[in-house]
Amino acid sequence: MNRTNETVENVLEQSGKLSHETHVQVKRIAFVGLMGAVSTVLMLLRFPLPFLPPFMSFDLSGVMEIMGGYLFGPVGAFFVIIVKILLQLIIQGSLSFGTGEIQGLILSCAYVMPAIAIYYWKKSKKTAIIGMAVSTVVVSVTAVFTNLYMIIPFYARLAGMTMDDIVALCTAVNPAMKDAATMVLLGILPFNLIKYGATSVVTFFVYKRLSKVIRGIINS
Numbered sequence: 001m002n003r004t005n006e007t008v009e010n011v012l013e014q015s016g017k018l019s020h021e022t023h024v025q026v027k028r029i030a031f032v033g034l035m036g037a038v039s040t041v042l043m044l045l046r047f048p049l050p051f052l053p054p055f056m057s058f059d060l061s062g063v064m065e066i067m068g069g070y071l072f073g074p075v076g077a078f079f080v081i082i083v084k085i086l087l088q089l090i091i092q093g094s095l096s097f098g099t100g101e102i103q104g105l106i107l108s109c110a111y112v113m114p115a116i117a118i119y120y121w122k123k124s125k126k127t128a129i130i131g132m133a134v135s136t137v138v139v140s141v142t143a144v145f146t147n148l149y150m151i152i153p154f155y156a157r158l159a160g161m162t163m164d165d166i167v168a169l170c171t172a173v174n175p176a177m178k179d180a181a182t183m184v185l186l187g188i189l190p191f192n193l194i195k196y197g198a199t200s201v202v203t204f205f206v207y208k209r210l211s212k213v214i215r216g217i218i219n220s
Contacts (some may be wrong), residue, residue, distance in 0.1 A: 027218045032068060032076050036083025040066035043088060049194065051174040053187040055096075055166070062199040065108055066132070067117040067207055070113055071214060077116060081108045099155040111139035111196055128207075132200035140192035147188050148180065 039061040046057035061084060069077030085101050105143055117216060118131035152166055170177040170187050177183045 008015070011183055024061045024218055028072060028076070031218065032072060032079050032213060033178050035064040035068045036080045036088060039080060039084040040087040043084060044091070049191060052191045052194075053170050053177075053183065054173055055169065056188070058191075058195050058198075060199055060202055061211055062108065062111055062196060063203050063206070065112050065114055066135075066199070066203050066209065069112045070119060070207065071127070073120070074116050077112045078109070081105060081112070084108075096155055097158040099151050101160070102181055103143075103146060103151045107139050107143055107192075109144040111199070114138050129204065132203065136193065136200055139187040139196050143186050143192040144188050148184060182199055 012062075036179055042064065043059045043061035046058065046059035048054050049058050049133055065077055065080050065084070068080035081104075085104055089101065112135070115131035115135040118134060119128050121127065152163065156162055165175065167179055170183050174186060177186050
């Protein structure tokens with residue numbers, strides 16, 4: 001009889017553990033979706049920066065993406081990015097023949113994944129800072145090559161434009177950008193350093209507080 005009672009208690013205990021784990025997993029998935037939605041809102045608040053390429057817009061949507069990575073790992077971060085892009089397409093559609101969304105996916109991954117890898121190698125405030133600094137450089141360099149050799153040429157062909165036409169848009173806001181090289185050095189590179197540098201700074205200041213709240217809700 002005692003063995004039967006112990007067996008029943010063990011089954012109930014295991015069932016309770018599984019139920020709690022399932023509950024936690026559901027909450028994690030819900031928060032990934034919520035962070036993707038917040039990231040979409042932040043992206044919709046985008047705006048161009050003075051004297052930099054007018055086809056590039058500043059936003060802080062990356063804050064939710066990298067926070068999702070720190071909280072839920074690379075898979076969680078990836079789905080935050082995917083949710084953001086899908087919601088943006090549903091709300092606005094594509095404003096750039098799909099090139100902006102492709103670029104957004106590439107750059108978001110280039111920013112988030114290195115930082116997550118470094119942070120998960122040894123979790124600490126120091127590695128989080130180092131990870132975001134490295135990621136800011138990685139994504140900025142990635143933006144140069146993807147814009148110059150893939151995104152801008154592809155968009156230009158679809159829009160019936162040339163690279164000279166794209167450069168002319170930049171020259172209109174900053175006369176120093178006269179060709180592709182100066183557009184990179186004075187436009188694309190500094191823009192991304194500013195955007196992702198600012199994203200890293202904001203993340204550094206808000207992550208600790210928000211992560212405690214989110215973990216508390218998930219584990220409750």
